[in-house]
Amino acid sequence: MKKTSWIVLICILALSAALAGCGKAKESSTSSGDSKATGGTLIYGRGADSTALDPAITTEGESFIVTEQIFETLVNYKKDNTEIEAGLADTWDVSEDGLTYTFHLREGIKFHDDTDFNAEAVVKNFQRWAQSKNEAKFAYYASMFGGFEGDEGHVIKEVKAQDEHTVVFTLNRPQAPFLKNLAMSMFAIASPTALEKSGDAFTKHPVGTGPFVFKSWKPGDMIEVVKNENYWQDGLPKLDGVKFKVIKDNSARLNSLIKGEIDLMDGLNPSDLGQVEGDSKLQVFERPSMNVGYLGFNTEKAPFDKKEVRQAISHLINKEELIKSFYEGTAEPAKNPMPPSISGYNDDIVDYDFNVDKAKELLKAAGLENGFEMDLWAMPVARPYMPEGQKVAVAIQAALKEVNITANIVTFDWGTYIEKVQAGEAPVYMLGWTGDNGDADNFIYTLLDKDNIGSNNYSRYSNDELHDILIQAQSNPNEAERIDLYKRAQEIIHEEAPWVPIAHSKPLLAGIKEIKEFTPHPTGTQSFIDVTVGE
Amino acid sequence: MFSFTVRRLGALIPVLLGMAFIVFMMVRAIPGNPAQLILGQQASKEAVAALTKELGLDQPWYMQFFGYLGGLFSGDLGVSLKTSTPIAEEVWPYLAATIELAIIAMIIAVVIGVNAGIISAWFQNSWFDYIAMIIALIGVSMPIFWLGLMEQYIVAIQWDLLPTTGRDNIRDPVEAITNLYLLDTLLQGRFDQFFEVIRHLILPSIALATIPMAIIARMTRSSMLEVMRSDFIRTARAKGMRMFWVVYKHSFKNALIPVVTVIGLQTGLLLGGAILTETIFGWPGIGTYIYDAINYRDYPVVQSGILVIAFIFVIINLCVDLLYAAIDPRIKYK
Numbered sequence: 001m002k003k004t005s006w007i008v009l010i011c012i013l014a015l016s017a018a019l020a021g022c023g024k025a026k027e028s029s030t031s032s033g034d035s036k037a038t039g040g041t042l043i044y045g046r047g048a049d050s051t052a053l054d055p056a057i058t059t060e061g062e063s064f065i066v067t068e069q070i071f072e073t074l075v076n077y078k079k080d081n082t083e084i085e086a087g088l089a090d091t092w093d094v095s096e097d098g099l100t101y102t103f104h105l106r107e108g109i110k111f112h113d114d115t116d117f118n119a120e121a122v123v124k125n126f127q128r129w130a131q132s133k134n135e136a137k138f139a140y141y142a143s144m145f146g147g148f149e150g151d152e153g154h155v156i157k158e159v160k161a162q163d164e165h166t167v168v169f170t171l172n173r174p175q176a177p178f179l180k181n182l183a184m185s186m187f188a189i190a191s192p193t194a195l196e197k198s199g200d201a202f203t204k205h206p207v208g209t210g211p212f213v214f215k216s217w218k219p220g221d222m223i224e225v226v227k228n229e230n231y232w233q234d235g236l237p238k239l240d241g242v243k244f245k246v247i248k249d250n251s252a253r254l255n256s257l258i259k260g261e262i263d264l265m266d267g268l269n270p271s272d273l274g275q276v277e278g279d280s281k282l283q284v285f286e287r288p289s290m291n292v293g294y295l296g297f298n299t300e301k302a303p304f305d306k307k308e309v310r311q312a313i314s315h316l317i318n319k320e321e322l323i324k325s326f327y328e329g330t331a332e333p334a335k336n337p338m339p340p341s342i343s344g345y346n347d348d349i350v351d352y353d354f355n356v357d358k359a360k361e362l363l364k365a366a367g368l369e370n371g372f373e374m375d376l377w378a379m380p381v382a383r384p385y386m387p388e389g390q391k392v393a394v395a396i397q398a399a400l401k402e403v404n405i406t407a408n409i410v411t412f413d414w415g416t417y418i419e420k421v422q423a424g425e426a427p428v429y430m431l432g433w434t435g436d437n438g439d440a441d442n443f444i445y446t447l448l449d450k451d452n453i454g455s456n457n458y459s460r461y462s463n464d465e466l467h468d469i470l471i472q473a474q475s476n477p478n479e480a481e482r483i484d485l486y487k488r489a490q491e492i493i494h495e496e497a498p499w500v501p502i503a504h505s506k507p508l509l510a511g512i513k514e515i516k517e518f519t520p521h522p523t524g525t526q527s528f529i530d531v532t533v534g535e
Numbered sequence: 536m537f538s539f540t541v542r543r544l545g546a547l548i549p550v551l552l553g554m555a556f557i558v559f560m561m562v563r564a565i566p567g568n569p570a571q572l573i574l575g576q577q578a579s580k581e582a583v584a585a586l587t588k589e590l591g592l593d594q595p596w597y598m599q600f601f602g603y604l605g606g607l608f609s610g611d612l613g614v615s616l617k618t619s620t621p622i623a624e625e626v627w628p629y630l631a632a633t634i635e636l637a638i639i640a641m642i643i644a645v646v647i648g649v650n651a652g653i654i655s656a657w658f659q660n661s662w663f664d665y666i667a668m669i670i671a672l673i674g675v676s677m678p679i680f681w682l683g684l685m686e687q688y689i690v691a692i693q694w695d696l697l698p699t700t701g702r703d704n705i706r707d708p709v710e711a712i713t714n715l716y717l718l719d720t721l722l723q724g725r726f727d728q729f730f731e732v733i734r735h736l737i738l739p740s741i742a743l744a745t746i747p748m749a750i751i752a753r754m755t756r757s758s759m760l761e762v763m764r765s766d767f768i769r770t771a772r773a774k775g776m777r778m779f780w781v782v783y784k785h786s787f788k789n790a791l792i793p794v795v796t797v798i799g800l801q802t803g804l805l806l807g808g809a810i811l812t813e814t815i816f817g818w819p820g821i822g823t824y825i826y827d828a829i830n831y832r833d834y835p836v837v838q839s840g841i842l843v844i845a846f847i848f849v850i851i852n853l854c855v856d857l858l859y860a861a862i863d864p865r866i867k868y869k
Contacts, residue, residue, distance in 0.1 A: 043705050048827070051617050059574060136586035139574050143582070200619070219618075219625055220819035221632075221701075222708065243708075247700050247817035255687045255699045256817070262705065415567025415832065455579060 071188030071208030082438025098174035119161030270328030293385035334501035344486030371404025385432030539868035613835030631714035633820035652755025674749030700817035799855035
């Protein structure tokens with residue numbers, strides 16, 4: 001390289017160093033100017049990009065957090081729990097037998113592309129899913145509604161437009177959590193015109209009725225949505241727009257928040273909690289738990305086919321201590337297979353206390369007072385419900401040593417781990433679950449009913465009494481009766497101890513003090529419709 | 536020279552084929568079914584089976600491999616399993632982000648590294664030499680992760696001088712044309728954004744430049760020391776030439792070959808090896824693109840992404856070879 005070019009390069013560097021100073025003042029003045037003149041734009045920092053903006057074809061939260069702004073569902077979850085309130089449907093009637101749901105849609109709503117929202121649009125969306133038979137694409141539809149049109153287990157018999165603003169759903173069999181299913185992000189109503197026009201590209205050009213309109217997507221970097229000026233609710237949304245910015249590393253994201261480059265972030269490290277609480281410009285948000293992390297027993301494998309052995313181990317797990325050490329205190333001890341935010345949670349259950357003597361007695365009753373050797377499968381990845389799987393396994397290993405149980409820790413990569421646990425290869429394993437629709441059925445039936453052995457009932461736990469209760473609860477549209485049934489189910493599960501429920505973790509978010517009206521929803525996604533940022 | 540270039544380009548084909556094969560097999564050696572990972576823990580067995588079939592993963596590996604090769608020859612890099620988008624379409628923004636970062640980092644590494652090496656050799660065993668080489672040693676062994684977070688914490692937060700993450704001001708994002716933001720902002724005449732992009736580049740490029748800078752400095756120094764002991768240098772000094780010209784003109788030009796080699800290799804490494812820097816600085820580059828794909832078992836993205844980097848790597852090395860002839864007239868390619 002010639003000397004002159006060196007000089008040019010040095011000059012560029014010197015110039016950029018000089019710019020470091022002068023650009024700064026401008027940045028802060030423009031940003032504050034922005035937020036004062038208008039409703040402000042919220043910048044939401046997160047750890048990964050969305051995979052698809054068509055809510056129907058995805059299953060992951062980073063996509064739903066965006067689609068929740070662009071699309072709306074027939075019914076909504078309430079702001080801070082999973083009870084149901086009106087959405088695109090203003091009111092609805094349910095027939096006595098729970099087989100017919102009639103939705104009265106709001107009038108005068110338009111999709112972002114000016115297509116009218118009406119009964120026909122709803123029908124077309126449901127036809128798109130039910131008639132696709134595409135298990136790979138619409139996996140979530142199949143799992144929530146028992147398959148596709150024509151399948152034996154399919155819940156929805158027919159979706160019909162009675163008139164312009166009335167839709168009638170006829171079911172093959174009653175499904176108690178039906179409304180809660182409809183409120184899930186993936187069953188949002190998309191513009192039929194846009195679906196037809198864009199085809200597979202719809203996922204990059206999403207069109208819904210929601211408070212924000214899709215603007216741009218820079219892959220791996222940022223997604224931007226802007227205010228829907230023609231939104232059907234007066235005065236909403238309050239923000240001018242939301243930008244979803246990817247900053248992978250949790251600490252780097254926090255640095256960016258402290259610096260004021262972003263306004264709100266998810267995935268706050270529990271260890272950084274103190275720093276945020278000590279910063280007068282920041283606030284912490286705690287998302288109510290909708291998950292459970294647990295230690296499961298394969299109830300088909302000796303000696304875990306004996307109730308006493310499972311109960312004995314339940315007495316050996318010090319949940320408070322595990323939460324203090326490995327969840328940094330941001331979780332609550334679990335005593336049931338579902339978190340307290342779910343209606344039907346049985347708070348009267350008295351958890352197995354941490355008691356080595358009782359454990360010894362129970363093992364003696366099972367004829368195993370001299371202990372035994374077993375494999376303990378440890379989760380290889382961090383999940384909100386189990387942030388430090390390997391370390392928790394070591395702690396459990398040490399606890400079991402007290403009663404002469406030798407636990408050998410076994411692990412695989414995540415995909416293989418799930419496959420093998422599902423196949424019943426693990427005698428004792430660690431896993432967890434994050435709820436889909438906020439219904440007790442989605443925890444207890446999905447995870448512990450005999451119907452789901454080979455699928456999500458990894459403990460291969462089979463109990464006919466429990467099965468009867470769960471099936472009754474599934475088809476009973478009376479909420480109070482369902483709650484009683486689920487309370488009874490939790491009593492059985494507590495006594496039988498197919499799992500040791502460990503913790504319900506509460507994910508942390510942090511944001512600037514100026515954020516108002518932001519309520520993290522247990523499902524993990526929420527609309528920013530009434531959030532404000534700035535004065 | 537021309538025929539040499541053509542021959543070298545021809546030799547690229549077996550190299551890339553071998554590369555494609557190795558990556559193809561390695562990706563499949565990672566346990567875990569992509570369909571399961573895409574659909575998540577909640578997925579039913581039927582859904583996983585259906586997706587496996589749709590992705591063609593139920594076919595024998597050689598069918599998959601030849602299908603992939605066939606696509607490559609017609610310029611098709613495959614479709615991402617995760618986003619269902621053609622890779623050729625989605626890879627460029629990521630690649631551009633990394634190229635921009637790598638170029639700036641390399642400029643910093645070369646300017647500082649080469650000069651530090653030259654001066655160290657010039658004043659061998661002086662305090663400058665010692666300090667520069669100690670810093671270089673630290674630089675080589677510096678954990679980028681730590682350095683990046685420290686830069687953010689001290690320069691961006693404590694001193695409030697530079698932004699912490701990203702490529703542009705999130706509140707006033709750059710409109711992408713070529714995805715090389717320095718170029719895009721100039722094309723649009725947005726000089727305010729141009730400077731903003733430079734300010735965003737400084738911290739990550741310094742973090743990324745640290746290791747190559749140290750390696751280049753050490754290589755330059757040792758190469759220079761060797762040359763400065765030669766007879767022609769003594770002659771140059773004996774005839775009364777100014778030391779500056781002796782060092783920068785006569786010695787440096789002769790010491791350049793190994794230095795250029797190292798610079799070429801390091802540039803190639805930066806393209807694929809920027810993952811840590813990209814992660815810390817929220818930089819949407821090719822490193823994170825491939826890294827995410829590995830976690831997701833997004834086979835086509837891993838394969839094609841690595842292939843693209845390998846291709847650039849080989850091209851850079853070809854350029855280095857050609858540069859030899861330009862630097863040293865004694866080297867001729869036939």
